[in-house]
Amino acid sequence: MRINGKPYHTIWLSEKNSSVVQVIDQRKLPFVFEILDLKTPEDCFHAIRDMAVRGAPLIGVTAAYGMYLALLCYKGEDLKNHLHERAEYLKSSRPTAVNLAYAVDVMLDLMPGNLANSYLKEISLAKVEELKTREICFSEKIGEFGLEIIEKIYHQKKKPVNILTHCNAGWLACIDWGTATAPIYKAHLKGIPVHVWVDETRPRNQGARLTAYELGQEGVSHTVIADNTGGHLMQHGMVDLVIVGSDRTTFTGDVANKIGTYLKALAAKDNGVPFYVALPSSTFDWQMEDGIAEIPIEERNPNEVAQIEGWNGNTIQQVRLIPENSPAVNYGFDVTPARLVTGLITERGICKANRESILALFPEIRNTKAQLSKNK
């Protein structure tokens, strides 16, 4: 997608120097657009941990590049040990993201440590590019399947389609296209008039900061709203469709996503508004049955609630929002039960949020599950 008219991915290998990885520093958006050079696995670790990059697909690819850089940077003799050690280190940057561990392990499997170094560099770079392409491709497929939903509403309504989204499941969380935003971009590019209600998404304001930014840069009509507003809009027919992303979805259809998603799902249900979740299949948890009981909810630093960051006219500044002696608490996610979800938009197609429908789309998992239960 574009920034200032120029197409970008969220991460790429420097054109000038193939031992430098570059990312957009998302901590500074939308106030400052800055590109960050990552030259070592340590740089990648800090970019992930300090959230210069965020979003499961982007984190995974950043860590994969970290393994590539670990190879480039190494000067000693025991390469295998070095790579294993750097792999664990990179995985520890944000231990809850499933894609992170997966991407690191893929890279590690590729690096037996007994191949000629130059060849290893080539194949590991090719692998990173493959992971990256896969993410882009999955996002695009989600976009194409989701587009059908938007098109259908547009053909019925013959007026701009109003879509509400929460947090940033946009291209900035991925490599390109995004998950929840992919159908929106596809519709916009096809000339279907869309308007997006952007939940600001307290406490970290990824909606107000990142989703509004990327939609604006792509020329998509949008309006930022306080998280409290969605219910009122739905009561008054001002929302045709909700699309959100997911951090983890059980194979029974319960959806963990940014805190507050559940409240929007309730309002959608109460007002007959379709509520879709867009997710690559890597987001499915094939073990968990009961999302509310089983999915662990990250409790983050309460200062993210007590303080906020914004632009003071000169620089990015933090201000305190609450009385000095008042405590705050900061749960990062909530779980929307499957009964409130109209459908899941995956790279394989759209399915209902229930066991049968999900496993029908992923027969290889159904077969593995059947085999496992037979062997018990």
Next chain:
Amino acid sequence: MRINGKPYHTIWLSEKNSSVVQVIDQRKLPFVFEILDLKTPEDCFHAIRDMAVRGAPLIGVTAAYGMYLALLCYKGEDLKNHLHERAEYLKSSRPTAVNLAYAVDVMLDLMPGNLANSYLKEISLAKVEELKTREICFSEKIGEFGLEIIEKIYHQKKKPVNILTHCNAGWLACIDWGTATAPIYKAHLKGIPVHVWVDETRPRNQGARLTAYELGQEGVSHTVIADNTGGHLMQHGMVDLVIVGSDRTTFTGDVANKIGTYLKALAAKDNGVPFYVALPSSTFDWQMEDGIAEIPIEERNPNEVAQIEGWNGNTIQQVRLIPENSPAVNYGFDVTPARLVTGLITERGICKANRESILALFPEIRNTKAQLSKNK
């Protein structure tokens, strides 16, 4: 209630000078505690319009004091005209607040303009004090009725009662005690352990700024949360009771309150958490039947969403939260349909949120309505 251990009302006549009214400047809380002198009706107008004072009961009393000051300040001959003109002026400070017009008219009715000035001053001051006392008394009654609900939960649970509230329907919005907070203070003073989840209440953050402040000053255990959090807490049994205030309630039980209230009511219903609305009877709209269709929803300045105010360590500062070219929209209220409301806590007692139950508590209205429909 107390601030720094000293009992306060939100508004009072200066002890040193009976021609000066004093208020707590609520624009600066919780960062700075400052008392503002109001010496003229113009001072009262600005205090209301610029929200140094806010909350329907407090606005009403401030305007009544404004009429008293209009009397004191007048030096000319045509007092009656002067008072009528100042009355209209004061009413225009925030035209949507019902209590404001009511309080001004009560004062105007009292001032025929042909009485000796010194006597007028006395009776008008007595009337303001009467209005003030009435508000305090109504809040206390709401507190006593609401206390019964909290006590009942405590006796069943034998553990601290967790109460969630939205916005500030606290003593700072009233003269003392508050509406939604009155039962909480009564419980706390009776030694019943309570803990309050304080919704920050974007965009103006009255929860994070005012409710947290007044609960903290009164020593009530509380935790500030992002508005997105309540649903997750309810799913996990961490909320026993929701109490909110109201800006307007239809006689059929639909409740207009700060934007986002509806989302909490949905979550309460979905999780079997009782959802109560505390309101003095002056908040009832005896004409409207369908709250969602009929109650006008104030659209406020979008800058309240695009920007936020906080403490930068030295002073209160505004920072921008969204991209420069992104639009925002700011609806002030939403309507919670009666079907989601467990009960209404009024100064006359608790009733269900439906026509029969409300009118049974206010038989004089029922009789007037019956008379009117007979005369048609």
